[in-house]
Amino acid sequence: MFKIPKQAYTAEFKEQAVKRVTEVGSMGRVAEDLGLVEQTLRNWVKAAKAGTLNPAGVKALTPEQMELSRLRAEVSRLRMECEILKKATAYFAREAQ
Numbered sequence: 207m208f209k210i211p212k213q214a215y216t217a218e219f220k221e222q223a224v225k226r227v228t229e230v231g232s233m234g235r236v237a238e239d240l241g242l243v244e245q246t247l248r249n250w251v252k253a254a255k256a257g258t259l260n261p262a263g264v265k266a267l268t269p270e271q272m273e274l275s276r277l278r279a280e281v282s283r284l285r286m287e288c289e290i291l292k293k294a295t296a297y298f299a300r301e302a303q
Contacts (some may be wrong), residue, residue: 217260223247224254 227236227247237244253259 220250220259221254224251224259227251 223236223240223242224247226240227233230236233247233251234244236242237247240247250259
């Protein structure tokens with residue numbers, strides 16, 4: 207048997223998940239939609255009610271930091287697509303001869 211690696215979720219994701227549970231009302235449905243284990247979501251809701259959802263060491267991200275992170279991910283994705291296109295071009299150029 208293998209061990210499932212522990213997932214790390216951002217504070218914003220946890221807050222949004224708890225907010226969604228309060229809006230929808232069905233913890234099972236929200237957990238399924240977000241791809242979470244229901245007990246994890248239940249723990250987050252319990253921690254939010256106690257006021258301890260986000261640990262003290264977690265600092266909020268500024269909009270600029272979020273934008274920078276999004277742009278870095280997009281650049282990475284575009285570089286990967288460019289590499290795929292280069293390989294495809296070389297493959298089809300060889301095939302055409």
